[in-house]
Amino acid sequence: MTGRGRLGTDTATVSAIKAGRPQPRKRRQGPRRLTGNQRRMVEAISTIAILIIWEIYGRNVNPVLFTYPTAIAGAFVDMIADGTLVSATGHTMSVVAIGAVIGSIAGIILGLFAGRSETFSAIIEIPLNALYATPAVALIPVIVIWFGYGDVAKVVVVFFFTIFPVLINTMRGVQEVDPDLLEVSRSFCSNERRLWRDLLLPSALPYIITGLRLAIGRALIGVIVAEFFTAITGLGNLIVTNANTFQTARMFVPIVLLSLIGVALTSLLGLLEARMAPWRRA
C-alpha cells in the first residue's frame, strides 16, 4: 500500500518537528517573512500535497462515499462534453453576478451614507445588526413567499448574503477617516463634493475591497443555498441530482468549480486593489 508508506513518512516528520519544538529558538518579531517566490512555492507545494493525499486516500474508499481528484477531472471533461456543466455554471453565475452587483452597489451607497451621517447610521444600526445576525438561510421561506421559486428569489437571496458585509465595511471605512486629514481638507476650504473625492472615498477604498472580498464568498454560499431551497437549478441542481444518484465524482465537479471561481474572483479583486490603491505599502 503506497498510502500507508506515505502516511508513515508524514508521522515521522510530525514527530521530528515535535521533538525539535522544545529546543530554544531565535527570538523574532512577528511571523517569518517569505519572499514572493518562496511564498508561491509554499502555496504550490501545499496544494499539490493535499491533492496527492486526497488522490491516494480517495482511491481506497468506496466510490459512492467519496472520490478523488483524477475521477473528478474525468467527470469534469464528461460534463463539459455533454453541456450540463456549461449551462448550469452560466445560470448560477448570472444569478451571482446580478445579486452580488446589486447587493454590493446598495451596500456601498448605504455604507457611504451611513458613514458620513450619524443620524442615518443611528437609524439603521439596530435593524442592520438584527438582519446581519439572522442566518440568511432562515429568510428563504419568506423570500419564496414574496418572490416565488424562480430566479428573482435566488437573486434576492444572493443580494441578502452580500449587502451586509459590504455595507458594514464601507460604513466603517468612512467613519475611520483620519481626523487630521479632515482638518486639512477643512482648512483648505474643501467643499463636500471634493471632500469625498480627495479624502473619504480613497480612505474607505481598502475597507470597501475587504467588504467585497467577504461578499464574494457569501454570494457563492447564497446562490447554492438558494438553488437547494427554491427551484432546483444550476450548479446546486448538479450537486443534488448527482448526489441522489450516487455519482459522487460528478457531484464534486460543481463543488470544486465553485471553489475555483471563489479563488479566481478573490485574486481578481486583489489585482484590482493593487491597481486602484498604489499608495499602499506592499
Place this chain on the structure above:
Amino acid sequence: MAKASLLVDNLEVHLGQATIMKNMSLSVAEGEFVAIIGTSGCGKTTLLRTIAGLLPRTNGDIVLHDQPITGPEARVAMVFQHFGLFPWKTVEKNVGYGLDVQQRPDPDGRIDRLLEMMHLAKSRRKYPFQLSGGMKQRAGIARALCMDPELLLLDEPLSAVDAITREVLQEEILQMWERQTAMNALLVTHDLDEAILMADRIIVLGGPPAEILLEVVVPIDRPRNPRTIRANPEYAPLRTRLWETLQRTNQSAAAVANGAGAAGMRPEASPDTSPDTSPDTSPHTSPDTREVRS
C-alpha cells in the same frame, strides 16, 4: 512697524466645558513673523486653530486685512505638525491640492517652482509613504506656500522631524521668509531657539486658560544665519528671559493642575533638575530644552 494686518481681539474659546482662553488679544504687523511659545496644553495650538477658522469661538474678533475671519479661508494657509499629506496623492498632487480644491489656476508654474525650491522636484511622483519626515514636511510647507496666503500659520511644523532635518528646514524656511515681503506668519513652537531664529517678535503664553506672559521683539537683524545667531550678544540674554518666563508658568501650571495630568506630563521640567536656569548657561549646553514637547 506697519499697521496691524492680523488683529485678534478679546478672543474667548471653550472646548467642551473647559475655558481654553479668555480676553486673548494680539496682533501681527504687515510682513511680520510672530512666534508663539508656551508649554504643552497652554492653548497655543488652540489659538492657532481658532485663527485658522477651524475651531468655533465663544467671543471675540479675528480680523485679517480689515476683513473678519469666521471660518477656513483661502487667504490663510496652515502647515501642520502631522504634515497632513494625503497618502493616495503624489507629492506634486499634494503640493497642488490647495490650488486644485479651490479651483484656482496655476498660470505662473508656482507648483513647479515650489517643488524646486523645497528640493522635491525629484520626488514629485512619489507617494508620502516613500518620503522621510523631513521631505513630507517640505511638501506640507510647499502646499501652504502655493496658496500665496496673506497669513501663514505654522503649527509646530518641525517638532515631528529629527533634529538634523529640523535645523536644515529651519534655515530653508528662514531664507524663504527673508526673500519675500508680502506675507505674515504666526508660528507656534515649543522650541526657544527656533522662535528666536525665525521670529521678529515672540509671545510667551501661559495657561490654561491661555494668557500672554511676555511679548518681546527679537533684537537681531535679518538676514539671520542659524549657525552664527547664537554668537550674537543679544541671543543668550533673550533666551534666558524666555526660558525663565516658561519656567514660572510651569510651576504655576503644576500648582494649578495639582497633578491632574498636566504636572505628570513633564516631570523633567521641575526647576531643580534643569541646568538652564542660571543666566550664564550657554544655549549649546542645554539640549534638553528641545525636548519640551506637546
